[in-house]
Each structure stands twice: as structure tokens, then as C-alpha cells.
Amino acid sequence: MAIQKTAANYAQIFHALSDEKRLAILDLLRAGERCVCDIAGPIGMKQSLLSFHLKVLREAGLLRSARVGKWIHYSIHPEAGDVLESFGRELAMSAMSAKVVFCC
Amino acid sequence: MAIQKTAANYAQIFHALSDEKRLAILDLLRAGERCVCDIAGPIGMKQSLLSFHLKVLREAGLLRSARVGKWIHYSIHPEAGDVLESFGRELAMSAMSAKVVFCC
DNA sequence: TTGACAAATCAAATTTTATTGATATGATAT
DNA sequence: ATATCATATCAATAAAATTTGATTTGTCAA
Numbered sequence: 001m002a003i004q005k006t007a008a009n010y011a012q013i014f015h016a017l018s019d020e021k022r023l024a025i026l027d028l029l030r031a032g033e034r035c036v037c038d039i040a041g042p043i044g045m046k047q048s049l050l051s052f053h054l055k056v057l058r059e060a061g062l063l064r065s066a067r068v069g070k071w072i073h074y075s076i077h078p079e080a081g082d083v084l085e086s087f088g089r090e091l092a093m094s095a096m097s098a099k100v101v102f103c104c
Numbered sequence: 105m106a107i108q109k110t111a112a113n114y115a116q117i118f119h120a121l122s123d124e125k126r127l128a129i130l131d132l133l134r135a136g137e138r139c140v141c142d143i144a145g146p147i148g149m150k151q152s153l154l155s156f157h158l159k160v161l162r163e164a165g166l167l168r169s170a171r172v173g174k175w176i177h178y179s180i181h182p183e184a185g186d187v188l189e190s191f192g193r194e195l196a197m198s199a200m201s202a203k204v205v206f207c208c
Numbered sequence: 209t210t211g212a213c214a215a216a217t218c219a220a221a222t223t224t225t226a227t228t229g230a231t232a233t234g235a236t237a238t
Numbered sequence: 239a240t241a242t243c244a245t246a247t248c249a250a251t252a253a254a255a256t257t258t259g260a261t262t263t264g265t266c267a268a
Binding site for chain 3: 048050052054067069072
């Protein structure tokens with residue numbers, strides 16, 4: 001059983017995904033692991049800024065990183081997609097079975 | 105076939121979900137449709153602020169609203185969960201098949 | 209050990225987002 | 239028509255996130 005995520009966890013994950021440039025980074029990494037220097041070019045971002053965005057994604061648990069000699073390789077965290085998928089599925093299920101209350 | 109979402113669309117959706125208070129609103133509505141006045145209490149938010157957050161969620165396509173006499177009822181958009189679920193699934197799939205490149 | 213390269217961190221400036229209180233709009237009932 | 243209730247909008251402020259340029263840290267090779 002996976003560890004239960006709090007609302008704060010989800011807010012952090014969604015915040016990391018709330019920026020087009022970070023979505024572009026994620027999209028680039030869908031093809032596979034890359035070092036920072038090979039992300040900078042395609043994404044078109046200065047080194048320090050890219051580093052900032054990578055940190056946001058990594059701290060949210062969406063990316064992981066590993067040093068390989070002089071370089072640091074980033075890749076999509078294996079569980080990232082599952083977390084989003086199950087959040088979406090639960091939302092879809094509750095929306096389907098939700099009562100129409102006409103509360104007032 | 106569903107309409108293709110752009111990166112800007114996704115960024116907007118994720119931004120709407122990036123706030124704990126908005127996640128609490130969404131969670132409350134999982135039980136079913138409610139008018140604004142019946143959200144304010146449980147969420148504990150001033151009227152104008154709640155109205156702002158509902159707008160963020162609605163404009164992202166996560167909620168929909170309908171006037172019922174004097175009241176406006178909000179509910180989870182039927183497609184909201186599906187959009188997130190498929191985003192998550194695609195991410196999970198690409199992470200699974202991603203090549204280890206060791207680029208540098 | 210020095211030099212060069214890769215990436216992270218920091219402080220300052222900028223931009224975006226959230227919050228507040230006041231006001232406007234729209235519906236209902238008298 | 240007027241009063242009242244529900245919600246949205248607006249302008250001002252406060253708070254948070256992003257961007258920039260400079261500096262630091264860590265690794266390798268000469």
C-alpha cells in the first residue's frame with residue numbers, strides 16, 4: 001500500500017505542474033533521462049533558472065536526479081504518473097456518483 | 105475524441121489545483137453539488153475570497169456552476185477527473201518505457 | 209594543485225497570486 | 239418599487255513565486 005498523500009503534498013505536486021516551462025521539462029524527459037546541460041538547450045533557459053525549476057519538480061517528487069561523474073542526470077520519478085492517475089480516477093469516480101442536492 | 109489540451113491548458117488546470125483551500129473545495133464537492141453559501145461554512149472563508157477561488161477552479165474547467173433561483177450551485181465538472189487521470193497515465197507509461205541515455 | 213566545466217545556491221528585482229473590504233449585479237419576496 | 243439575500247467584481251494591499259546575475263560547490267583532467 002502506498003503512503004497516503006496529504007492535501008499539502010498534492011498542492012505541492014500540482015504547483016510544480018502549474019508552469020508551462022516545467023511541463024516542457026517533464027515532456028522532454030518522457031523520452032528518457034538527461035543531464036541538465038542537455039535540457040537547457042531544448043528548453044531555452046538560463047542555467048540558474050533551469051536549476052530552480054528542476055528543484056521545484058524534484059522536491060514535489062516528480063523528478064529524481066543522480067550524479068554521473070561531472071553531470072547530474074534527471075529523470076521522471078517512476079511513481080509520478082501513478083499518483084496523478086489515481087487522483088484523477090478518484091475524482092472521476094466521485095463526480096460520477098455525486099448526489100444532486102440542491103442545498104438551499 | 106476529446107479536444108486536445110495544450111500545455112497552457114494543463115498549466116491552468118494544475119495551477120487551480122495547486123492551493124490547499126481549492127483542494128478542500130473540490131473535496132467538499134465530491135459528495136455532490138452545493139451552493140456557495142453552503143461551501144463557505146465548512147471551508148471557513150469570506151464570501152469574496154471563496155468567490156475568487158471558485159472562479160479559478162471554474163475557469164480551469166474543474167467545476168461548473170448553475171444558477172438555481174437565488175443561489176448558484178457548484179459541482180465537479182464531469183470530465184475533470186478524466187483529464188487528470190489520462191495525463192497521469194501517459195506520464196506513467198512514458199516513464200516506464202523511457203530510455204536510460206546517459207547523455208553527456 | 210590548478211584550471212575548466214557542470215550544477216546549485218544566494219540576494220535582489222520583478223512578476224504573479226491571494227486576500228481584504230467595499231461595491232455592484234441579479235433574483236426573490238413584500 | 240423596495241428591501242433583502244446570494245454571489246460576483248473591483249481596487250488596493252500583502253504575500254508568494256519567478257527571474258536575473260553573481261558566487262559557490264563539486265568533479266574531473268592536466
